[in-house]
Amino acid sequence: xxxxxxxxxxxxxxxxxxxxxxxxxxxxxxxxxxxxxxxxxxxxxxxxxxxxxxxxxxxxxxxxxxxxxxxxxxxxxxxxxxxxxxxxxxxxxxxxxxxxxxxxxxx
Numbered sequence: 001x002x003x004x005x006x007x008x009x010x011x012x013x014x015x016x017x018x019x020x021x022x023x024x025x026x027x028x029x030x031x032x033x034x035x036x037x038x039x040x041x042x043x044x045x046x047x048x049x050x051x052x053x054x055x056x057x058x059x060x061x062x063x064x065x066x067x068x069x070x071x072x073x074x075x076x077x078x079x080x081x082x083x084x085x086x087x088x089x090x091x092x093x094x095x096x097x098x099x100x101x102x103x104x105x106x107x
Contacts, residue, residue, distance in 0.1 A: 017045075021043075022053045023053075023057065025039060025043050025045065025050055025053060026050070026053040026054045026056070026057040027057070029050050029051075029053070029054045030054060030057065030058075036050055036051070
């Protein structure tokens with residue numbers, strides 16, 4: 001008599017929903033063009049999930065229009081100058097090491 005192993009069904013991969021998809025569904029729920037049940041059928045998500053996304057959107061909507069807390073613009077001129085200086089030094093050292101035979105031409 002042979003014993004047979006039970007085969008287990010492969011785990012179903014969870015759907016990974018993008019922030020863009022979540023925002024689209026939440027905005028559709030806010031518009032109230034369709035009922036939540038219709039949105040659930042169309043987008044294949046649960047009513048509770050749509051309500052949660054809707055709450056998150058309402059709570060953080062003011063962040064979009066707030067003008068404060070913006071980082072100061074970065075002055076790129078000193079950074080570009082530093083890049084130029086380092087490139088020049090690197091080229092000089094490469095030439096000097098090549099002449100001295102300490103740097104191989106395999107690069």
